[in-house]
Structure formats: C-alpha cells, structure tokens
Amino acid sequence: MADNDFHYELSDRELAGRIWVRLRPYRRRIGWALTLLVFAVPFVNFHPLVWGFVADALVDQTLTSGVLVMWLSIMLGSYLIGIAAGAVQNYLLEKTGQAFVRDIRAELFSKFQEQSLAYHRDCRTGELVTRITSDVDAMEQSVLQGLTALVEEFVTFIVVAGMVLWISPMVGAVSIIPLAFAFIFIRKYNRRVKSLYAGVRKKLGNIGSFVQDRLAGILVTQSFGRRDHETEKFRENADHFYDSSVKASRLRNTYFPIVSVFGFINNVIMLGLGAWLIMNDSSLFSLGALLAYRGFWWRLQSPIRTIAQTSDILQRARAAATRIMELLDKPVSIKNESDARSLGSVNGAIDFNEVSFSYLQGKPILKQVSFSIKAGEFVAVAGGSGSGKSTLLNLIPRFYDVDSGSITIDGTQIKMVTLDSLRKKIGYVGQDHYLFDGTIWENVIYGDPAAAEEEIFSAAKKANAHDFILSLQNGYETQVGQNGVKLSGGQRQRLSLARAFLATPRILLLDEPTASVEPESEFLIHEAVLKRSRESGGTTVLVTHRIDLLRQAPRILFFDQGRLAADGAHHDLVEGCSAYAEAYLRWEVEEANQISVLR
Ligand SMILES: Nc1ncnc2c1ncn2[C@@H]1O[C@H](COP(=O)(O)OP(=O)(O)O)[C@@H](O)[C@H]1O
Ligand SMILES: [Mg+2]
Incomplete structure (x- = not known):
C-alpha cells in the first residue's frame, strides 16, 4: 500500500548534522581553508594602522624617508600575503562546494531511482527537477559561500574591533555600542524572513512542475486551442512567486537600511x-588614530551588512536544504528485506495465494485473488476497465507490495528475494512503454547492455521491429526523441518488445500492449508475442480484450471488480461465466465498430 504520511521537520542542529556528514570527506580541505582564512584577515586589514603610524610620525616630525619606505613595504607586503592566503582559501572552499554539489546531486538521483512507483506517481516530476538543480545550488551557496562569508566577516570583526580597542579603548568601546543594536535587528529580521523564504521556494517549485506538465501535454493544449488559457494559468503561478518574492524584498529593504544606519552611527561617534x-x-587620542579609524570604520560596518545579507542567503538556503534532506530521508516503501537473497534461475511458475491489495486504505482493488500459472504457460488476463488487471501485473515485479496474501515464483516468495534479481527475470511491457531520448540502438540495448550485435538484431526480428528499423533513414542510429515521439505508437511498442526480448526474461508480462497502436502493428505485436511464447518456453501473461486473442488463448483469467471471476479457456468461460459472456459481447461489438469505422 502506498504510504503518504511523512511529516518532516528539522531543527538547525539536525540540518547542520546532515550537511556535515556529507562534508566530512572534505574536512581536511575545509580545515586548511579556515586556517588560511583566520591567518589572512589580520594581514589584509593591517594597512589603516600604517596610515596612523605614518600620520603620527608626521605630526611629531620624526618621519624619515627610510622609515616611510619601511612602513610602505610592510603595508604592501602584509596585504600581498593576506590576499594570496585568501585566494588559496577561496579556491579550496569553492572546490569543496562543487564536490558537495556533485555528491548531493548523485545521492538525490540515486534516491529517485530507488523510490517506488507509488512514490513517483504521487510526486510531481518538475518538483524533483527543481530540487536537484536549483535547490542544490541554493544549498551550496549557503553551506560554503554563506558560511565562509560569515566566518570571514566574524573574524574580520574580531580582529578590527581588537585593533580599534587597542588604539583607544575609550573611543573604540563607545563606537562599537551602536553595532550591538544592529545585531539585534538582524536577529529580528532572521526570524521573520524564515517562513517567507520557505514560501518563495515552494512557489518556484510550483512553476517548475507546471511547466514540465504543460510541456509534456503541449499536443493536447494546441489541439484544443487552449494556448491562451495555459499562458494565463502560467501567469498566475508566476504571480504567486512574484508576490512572495516582493514580500521578502520589502522586508529586506526595511531592515537593511536600519542596520546600515546603526553602522554609520559608529562612524559618526569615531569622528x-x-x-x-x-x-x-587629550593624550588619549591622536590624529594618526583618527586616520586609522577612518580606515577601520568601514571594516567594522561591513561585517554587519554581510551578516545581515548572508543570513538572508542562509534562510533561503535553509529552506532548500530542508527540502533536499526531506527527499533523502524519505523512507523507501519497496525495498529488499534484510535477509533477502538473490533469485536464481527460474522456470517461471507464478502463484497468487489469497492476494489482496489497495492503493488507498479501505478501497480494496484486488480481493483474495488466488491462481497458479505453470512454467511456460500462456495466460490471457481480461476484465472490464478498472477491474485491477494492471494492478495485478504490477504486483509480480513488486512495483507495489501486496497488503495480504503472497505471490511466489517457482515456489519462492517474491518478498524474500532481492528486487534486482526478481525484476531481471521478468520482462514488462506496458500500454505505452517509455523510450529514452537517444537512438533505437541505445533503447534496445538497454535490456542487456552486454548484448552482441546479432543478439540485438535477433531480438528486434522477434519483435517484428527489425524491418521497420532498417527502413528508417538512419536505421538503428535513428534518434527516437523524448519518449520516442519521432516514432508511431506501434513502432514504439515493437521497440519496447525488442528491448524486453533482448533481456530474455523467463516471465513476460504484457499490459494491453496494443491499446494505443495502429492495426498493422497490432497484428505484428501479437504475432511476435505468441511466437515467443511458443519458442522460448517462457511464461507469458498478457492483459488484453482483443477477441481473436481471447478465443485462441489456452487459458483466460477473467477479473470482475478485483475478484478472479473465472479461470479457463474461452468456450468454457462463455458458457460458465455470465459476466465474461457479457463482457465478451461488448468487446466484440467494440471491435466491430472500430473496424467499420476504419473501413
Ligand atoms: N496509483 C493509483 N492510486 C490509486 N488508485 C489507483 C492507482 N492506479 C489504479 N488505481 C485504481 O485501481 C483500480 C484498478 O486499476 P487498474 O489495475 O489500472 O485497472 P485495469 O488495468 O483493469 O483497467 C481502478 O479503480 C483505478 O482507479
Ligand atoms: Mg490497465
């Protein structure tokens, strides 16, 4: 059953912990960078003192050109040392930041791959794309750029405040007081901006999902002439983002100027x-000290501005980081049991024992379903729309787990084996199976990356795809486009078949493989499936309501509202099961209508 109740909240400490775990591999590099940073700050900020010394020497008339040159050399030298150390430190941190981004993206992607189908059905693809691109960027900004800026400014503040106090404890102390007020304001601002940024990020996610969804459905939009309507709806989404961004901007522009004014009062007091x-x-102060203060004032004020701005970045990034961690921490509902073992080679017998399943609690889709399929059997699954046929197929490769009962393959419970080993034994072709953006070759070989050329040709031939592939201008090198848009539905399905055949699964599951294909392809697909079933000796379970197939099928499992209503060959079912007889009549009429329309 799909589980959707997952509440996520992280304290600052927990969030920092999760980030730190991922930075640990780079801790030496970070250690070096921080050491260099602390080392560089006094050197970079030494020069105002030199101004003071020189000015005082001038006033006292004790300055000689030799002393002047010495001071100038010290001033230049210390600055150069500071800048060089800063550059190395910056490089080390940027490199770490990029490594962090790379690692976390890979971790996210791998997690997406691991998550169950239920998860991917419930969440919006666009949102996941936003997480892995812009949220990761925002997080990197906070973790490295933001935190470095904070540390750097903090160290600068301490060093400069130390120098200012050293020059004149009295003037220094009095002038630093207003800065304390600035800090109080920043704290207030932080608290208010926090929730605002969570909102801004969310709105951005909405825009991403909307674009993704509407671009995927562009054909529908255009065919219904709804372009203006969609543009209008996009505008609404964009407006929501605009509104919350403007709110954040208003807050920023209320607080930052106030912080600046407090910083400037410090300047006024010094002078x-x-x-x-x-x-x-007074002997307590000199012209040189005044000049040095002139140089230091800005360095006292700038940390405060930076801290205000950085906390802004940090808040933005905190929201992003929380959402990333939420994805990473989200439990995977379908996974290997702790004592799962690998499923060895199988014959292909499938047993359902009292299987019940529901997507939503209290709404059972499959009810107490039991049947046995022998290895090598060809079984058709039929039933009205919504009777649970696709659901049934999805349970076999464990795309979903049963609520109760069990499914076995060759007598082994599928819950007790590893997912990969189970799924490698099973070929699955859905109504419109996805093709990746790339060439036909790349798509077919996906089924078995180690396959040789002849094997690929042979799989394509068995799937009745080889001839049409060769008739394309670029043959196997033809680009199929995203989800195979450059091919017809029937061609796409035959490639899906070839891909499944190449993997030579012992069990082949087909879910209405011809539901969305043109009649010629339909025949070719059915022929390919039947032929494979005869020749490979593997098990085939085919969901269909094509009457010619049902008549030919040695065995039909007929489902009615989630229950297995009948099990047998067509002629037995027509006589023994009135629901089947009715459904069959309906399918017959449907097909006849289709054909008369086609004529
Ligand atoms: N992911 C899902 N979440 C909730 N309900 C679902 C989901 N997929 C299918 N259903 C519901 O389960 C029932 C059976 O669906 P399905 O197995 O696809 O039927 P069939 O393939 O026989 O047409 C339907 O009522 C459908 O609405
Ligand atoms: Mg279905």
Whole structure:
C-alpha cells in the first residue's frame, strides 16, 4: 500500500548534522581553508594602522624617508600575503562546494531511482527537477559561500574591533555600542524572513512542475486551442512567486537600511569623539588614530551588512536544504528485506495465494485473488476497465507490495528475494512503454547492455521491429526523441518488445500492449508475442480484450471488480461465466465498430 504520511521537520542542529556528514570527506580541505582564512584577515586589514603610524610620525616630525619606505613595504607586503592566503582559501572552499554539489546531486538521483512507483506517481516530476538543480545550488551557496562569508566577516570583526580597542579603548568601546543594536535587528529580521523564504521556494517549485506538465501535454493544449488559457494559468503561478518574492524584498529593504544606519552611527561617534579628544589636547587620542579609524570604520560596518545579507542567503538556503534532506530521508516503501537473497534461475511458475491489495486504505482493488500459472504457460488476463488487471501485473515485479496474501515464483516468495534479481527475470511491457531520448540502438540495448550485435538484431526480428528499423533513414542510429515521439505508437511498442526480448526474461508480462497502436502493428505485436511464447518456453501473461486473442488463448483469467471471476479457456468461460459472456459481447461489438469505422 502506498504510504503518504511523512511529516518532516528539522531543527538547525539536525540540518547542520546532515550537511556535515556529507562534508566530512572534505574536512581536511575545509580545515586548511579556515586556517588560511583566520591567518589572512589580520594581514589584509593591517594597512589603516600604517596610515596612523605614518600620520603620527608626521605630526611629531620624526618621519624619515627610510622609515616611510619601511612602513610602505610592510603595508604592501602584509596585504600581498593576506590576499594570496585568501585566494588559496577561496579556491579550496569553492572546490569543496562543487564536490558537495556533485555528491548531493548523485545521492538525490540515486534516491529517485530507488523510490517506488507509488512514490513517483504521487510526486510531481518538475518538483524533483527543481530540487536537484536549483535547490542544490541554493544549498551550496549557503553551506560554503554563506558560511565562509560569515566566518570571514566574524573574524574580520574580531580582529578590527581588537585593533580599534587597542588604539583607544575609550573611543573604540563607545563606537562599537551602536553595532550591538544592529545585531539585534538582524536577529529580528532572521526570524521573520524564515517562513517567507520557505514560501518563495515552494512557489518556484510550483512553476517548475507546471511547466514540465504543460510541456509534456503541449499536443493536447494546441489541439484544443487552449494556448491562451495555459499562458494565463502560467501567469498566475508566476504571480504567486512574484508576490512572495516582493514580500521578502520589502522586508529586506526595511531592515537593511536600519542596520546600515546603526553602522554609520559608529562612524559618526569615531569622528566626533576622536576629534573632540584631540581638540581638548587629550593624550588619549591622536590624529594618526583618527586616520586609522577612518580606515577601520568601514571594516567594522561591513561585517554587519554581510551578516545581515548572508543570513538572508542562509534562510533561503535553509529552506532548500530542508527540502533536499526531506527527499533523502524519505523512507523507501519497496525495498529488499534484510535477509533477502538473490533469485536464481527460474522456470517461471507464478502463484497468487489469497492476494489482496489497495492503493488507498479501505478501497480494496484486488480481493483474495488466488491462481497458479505453470512454467511456460500462456495466460490471457481480461476484465472490464478498472477491474485491477494492471494492478495485478504490477504486483509480480513488486512495483507495489501486496497488503495480504503472497505471490511466489517457482515456489519462492517474491518478498524474500532481492528486487534486482526478481525484476531481471521478468520482462514488462506496458500500454505505452517509455523510450529514452537517444537512438533505437541505445533503447534496445538497454535490456542487456552486454548484448552482441546479432543478439540485438535477433531480438528486434522477434519483435517484428527489425524491418521497420532498417527502413528508417538512419536505421538503428535513428534518434527516437523524448519518449520516442519521432516514432508511431506501434513502432514504439515493437521497440519496447525488442528491448524486453533482448533481456530474455523467463516471465513476460504484457499490459494491453496494443491499446494505443495502429492495426498493422497490432497484428505484428501479437504475432511476435505468441511466437515467443511458443519458442522460448517462457511464461507469458498478457492483459488484453482483443477477441481473436481471447478465443485462441489456452487459458483466460477473467477479473470482475478485483475478484478472479473465472479461470479457463474461452468456450468454457462463455458458457460458465455470465459476466465474461457479457463482457465478451461488448468487446466484440467494440471491435466491430472500430473496424467499420476504419473501413
Ligand atoms: N496509483 C493509483 N492510486 C490509486 N488508485 C489507483 C492507482 N492506479 C489504479 N488505481 C485504481 O485501481 C483500480 C484498478 O486499476 P487498474 O489495475 O489500472 O485497472 P485495469 O488495468 O483493469 O483497467 C481502478 O479503480 C483505478 O482507479
Ligand atoms: Mg490497465
């Protein structure tokens, strides 16, 4: 059963923990970078002191050109050292950031691959794309750029504040006071912006999903002449994003100027108090000190601005990171049991024992279904629309797990074997099976990447696909487009068959493989499936309501509202099961109508 109740919330500490686990492989690099950073800051910020020393020496008339050159060399030298260390540190961190992005993307993608079909049906593809692209970027910004900026500014603040206090404890202390108010404001801002950014990200996700969905359905939109309508709806989505972004912007532009003003008051105090002390001939302050303060003021103010802005980035990124971690932490509903073993070679007998299944609790789709299919048997599955035929097929490769009862292959419970080993024994072809963007060759060989050329040709021949492939201009090298859009429905299905045949599964499951194909292809597909069933000796389970196939099938499992209503050959069912007889009549009429329309 699909489980949808998963509530996710992370404290800052938990989030940091999850990020740190993923940064651990790079901890040495990060350690070096931080060391260099702490080392570089005093060097880069040394120069205002030199201005002060030189100015005081000038006032005292003690400056000689030798001393001046010495100071200038020290000033330039320390700056160069600081800049060089900073550059190395920056490089190390950027490299770490990129590695982090690469790792987390790979981890996310692998998780998407692992998640069950139920999961992918319930979630929107566009949203997953947004997570793996822009959310990961936003997270990288926070984790490395944001945190480095914070650390750098914090160290700068400490160093510069130290110098300012060293020059004059009194002026320094008084001028730093307004900065404390600035910090208080930043904290307030942080709290308010947090929820806002969660909203902004969500709206962006909505835009992504909408575009993805509507582009996939562009044919429908155009054929119904609904372009304007869709554009209008897109506009609504874009407006929602706009509204929440503007709200965030308003908040930012209310708080940041206030923070700047507090920072600037620090500047006013330095000049005012400093000049006043000099005017009063105090020995507590000098012109050189005033000049040095002039250089330092900005370096005290800038950390505050940066911290304000960075916390902004951090909030944005926190929202992104939480959503990424949510995906990574989301439990996988269909997975290997802890003591699962690999399923060895199989003959292909399938048993359903009292199997019940529901997608949603309380709405059973399959009810107490039991049957045995012998190895090598050809079985047709029939039933009205919604009677649970596709669901039944999906249970065999464990795309979904049963609620109760069990399914066995050659007597082995499928729950007890590894998913990969189980699925490799089973070929599955759905109504319109997906083809990847690439060549025909690439799509067919997907079934068995190690296959030789003859094997591929042979699989394509068995699937009645070889001839049409060769008739295409580029043959096997023809690009099929995303989901095979450049081919007809029947051609796509025959490629899907070839792909499944190449993997030589012992069990072949086909879910109305001709539901969306043209009549010539329908015949070719049925012929291919029947021939394979005869020649390979494998088990075939085919969901269909084509009357000619039902009449020929040695055995039919007929489903009615999730129950196995009848089991036998066509003529037995027509006589023994009134529901089947009625359904058969209906299919007969449907087909006759189709044919008369075609004529
Ligand atoms: N992913 C799903 N979530 C919820 N209900 C589903 C899902 N897939 C199918 N169903 C429901 O299960 C029932 C059986 O579906 P299905 O097995 O596809 O029928 P069939 O293939 O016989 O037409 C239908 O009522 C359908 O609405
Ligand atoms: Mg179906």
